[in-house]
Amino acid sequence: GAVVSQHPSWVICKSGTSVKIECRSLDFQATTMFWYRQFPKQSLMLMATSNEGSKATYEQGVEKDKFLINHASLTLSTLTVTSAHPEDSSFYICSASAPPPLGDTQYFGPGTRLTVL
């Protein structure tokens, strides 16, 4: 149990275009989903926390107009990178948590590798 999927697993896009990444909890309802970014050989960096039906809470320094998060249902959250630039190239990972009995554990998706040319 507690499986989280992400789609796509990798994407290459041109500078200036937008990219949407989907995160789904497959076998549980996720009350909260998290979006992280990780650059090579660096730590996980939390970008935002989203709860179903409400606006996402962004971490300091993360541009909410650039990284649009939608959490429309208890099993789906999306991250859209708008007007992507080469510096947005990174590994984007979502995680999901659920109420008991799964508790407050975060289960991670497999990640999406974004390359902006």
Place this chain on the structure above:
Amino acid sequence: QKEVEQNSGPLSVPEGAIASLNCTYSDRVSQSFFWYRQYSGKSPELIMSIYSNGDKEDGRFTAQLNKASQYVSLLIRDSQPSDSATYLCAVNMRTNAGKSTFGDGTTLTVKP
């Protein structure tokens, strides 16, 4: 001071040895503690969760929690080359409503 600190690493142990990974946290009211393993180029996967003081064993892995000293550790017995990865300590602080604070990770290499 970081909220969650881990051994700076990297840590190298021979195959079959015990690997010891340590983590300290700053918020005394923290409730939940997790160890994740992250292979290079992959996302983190949960190894263990621990909520009460003492030891919790799962196969070759043992998590140890000491809330009074504010540390949590992970022991890997009979280390295998496949255990070579970065290990992340995560702490859920009561004030953060389920959000985990992660350490920077300790990279472990198990040499055959």
